Amino acid sequence: MREAIDARQHDFYLYFSADQAKIKQYTYQFMLDKIDNSPEYHYLFIEEYLIADHYQPMIPQLINRLTNATKVGLENSFDLIIDERIKSGELESWGHGGVVEDDLFTIAGRANFLLRRITDEDFGHVSMYSSANELRRLQQKWANWYLKQSIEE
Numbered sequence: 001m002r003e004a005i006d007a008r009q010h011d012f013y014l015y016f017s018a019d020q021a022k023i024k025q026y027t028y029q030f031m032l033d034k035i036d037n038s039p040e041y042h043y044l045f046i047e048e049y050l051i052a053d054h055y056q057p058m059i060p061q062l063i064n065r066l067t068n069a070t071k072v073g074l075e076n077s078f079d080l081i082i083d084e085r086i087k088s089g090e091l092e093s094w095g096h097g098g099v100v101e102d103d104l105f106t107i108a109g110r111a112n113f114l115l116r117r118i119t120d121e122d123f124g125h126v127s128m129y130s131s132a133n134e135l136r137r138l139q140q141k142w143a144n145w146y147l148k149q150s151i152e153e
Helices: 002-015 020-024 028-037 041-053 055-065 083-088 107-119 132-152
Strands: none
Touching: 002 041, 002 107, 020 041, 028 041, 028 055, 028 107, 041 055, 041 107, 055 107, 055 132, 107 132
16 A cells, blocks of 8 residues: 555656645545535546545545445546446547546545555445445445554554
């Protein structure tokens, strides 16, 4: 996990050199609010990298959100590919772009996506069709992983 955190911090400085000071002021509470309420992809993109500075309070909060299937939506995602949402007509396909296996339209999908990015662990994906039981099983896998990390520290 330490390597993933270091890589995200390094990449943050590469991608956000012009806006570093402003973005660094974002608190983890601000980021959680955007996960829960904002359809703007811009915030998720920033959080992929900024989470490295807030991973300790964020990881348990993200694990808690894994069973929240609330649909927030997704706007201004440009050439992002979420296959199920393209097939449903909710996301436009540009024929190219970055593929995301989690459903970023939902809180659970966003949480899983960010957990996978900051930890380099993968316990499964959140689909737009994930059942409540599937989300609980995924949450349990992350919770077990987190407990193991806490014991080892």
